[in-house]
Amino acid sequence: xxxxxxxxxxxxxxxxxxxxxxxxxxxxxxxxxxxxxxxxxxxxxxxxxxxxxxxxxxxxxxxxxxxxxxxxxxxxxxxxxxxxxxxxxxxxxxxxxxxxxxxxxxxxxxxxxxxxxxxxxxxxxxxxxxxxxxxxxxxxxxxxxxxxxxxxxxxxxxxxxxxxxxxxxxxxxxxxxxxxxxxxxxxxxxxxxxxxxxxxxxxxxxxxxxxxxxxxxxxxxxxxxxxxxxxxxxxxxxx
DNA sequence: AAGAAGGACAACCGCCCGAGG
DNA sequence: TCCTCGGGCGGTTGTCCTTCT
Numbered sequence: 001x002x003x004x005x006x007x008x009x010x011x012x013x014x015x016x017x018x019x020x021x022x023x024x025x026x027x028x029x030x031x032x033x034x035x036x037x038x039x040x041x042x043x044x045x046x047x048x049x050x051x052x053x054x055x056x057x058x059x060x061x062x063x064x065x066x067x068x069x070x071x072x073x074x075x076x077x078x079x080x081x082x083x084x085x086x087x088x089x090x091x092x093x094x095x096x097x098x099x100x101x102x103x104x105x106x107x108x109x110x111x112x113x114x115x116x117x118x119x120x121x122x123x124x125x126x127x128x129x130x131x132x133x134x135x136x137x138x139x140x141x142x143x144x145x146x147x148x149x150x151x152x153x154x155x156x157x158x159x160x161x162x163x164x165x166x167x168x169x170x171x172x173x174x175x176x177x178x179x180x181x182x183x184x185x186x187x188x189x190x191x192x193x194x195x196x197x198x199x200x201x202x203x204x205x206x207x208x209x210x211x212x213x214x215x216x217x218x219x220x221x222x223x224x225x226x227x228x229x230x231x232x233x234x235x236x237x238x239x
Numbered sequence: 240a241a242g243a244a245g246g247a248c249a250a251c252c253g254c255c256c257g258a259g260g
Numbered sequence: 261t262c263c264t265c266g267g268g269c270g271g272t273t274g275t276c277c278t279t280c281t
Contacts (some may be wrong), residue, residue: 014250014251015249015250015251015274015275016249016250016274016275016276017249017250036266037266037267038266038267039265039266039267050251051266051267052251052252052266052267052268053250053251055267055268056249056250056251057249057250059268060249060250061249068248069247069248088270088271089269089270090269090270091268091269091270102268102269102270103248103249103250103270104248106270106271107247107248107249108247108248110247110248110271111246111247111248112246112247
């Protein structure tokens with residue numbers, strides 16, 4: 001028996017937001033902030049929407065200083081490098097890019113960056129070894145994933161690159177503890193069920209693959225990452 | 240010109256976790 | 261200590277737009 005839904009889905013509007021709804025939500029947020037409760041917000045604001053939907057709309061679209069599209073080469077490098085180090089921890093990756101949201105980064109990765117990486121790898125592999133007909137296994141895994149609808153747990157690249165973290169608390173401390181770099185050594189190899197051994201077994205990535213990817217990406221492969229650009233509470237609440 | 244296919248991205252779903260009672 | 265609730269996250273789906281045939 002699952003938990004009760006956060007709202008009555010039959011009685012709330014779903015789908016794309018209208019400009020009118022955006023105006024209502026934005027003006028309410030500018031005047032009151034979230035009030036510490038997203039679930040109650042739509043009722044207070046006079047919106048016939050789920051609280052989570054309001055939250056998502058605000059964080060990913062209406063929030064001030066949000067940038068859409070136009071990812072720079074430098075941002076590409078940061079995203080790729082962090083993906084190598086952290087896996088699909090989009091919120092953390094997004095925190096390193098001012099004005100970018102996790103959803104934005106995730107979409108960008110899934111639609112463009114992943115393909116770009118695969119293309120680059122093919123070209124590079126051919127340059128290095130003309131007789132080679134396929135990219136390294138790791139990048140092949142990306143290609144496999146892009147063609148499948150496998151779940152997260154069976155995603156080969158997630159498996160390889162995503163040392164499961166024991167808790168979001170750990171992630172927060174990881175971010176806060178950073179003094180300008182994201183090190184793979186700060187990531188706990190833990191499968192989330194208390195077995196670190198399983199986590200270690202997941203670290204199947206060879207040095208060759210990591211080196212290859214770093215070389216491929218250039219930029220931040222083995223260098224220090226720029227510090228995360230964390231949003232302050234006031235920025236988030238906009239109150 | 241019309242339909243199909245693919246790309247981009249907004250939005251939803253379901254799960255996990257921490258806080259608080 | 262247990263339970264409930266809300267926030268947050270990552271994966272997936274839906275929709276619109278553009279390009280191709």
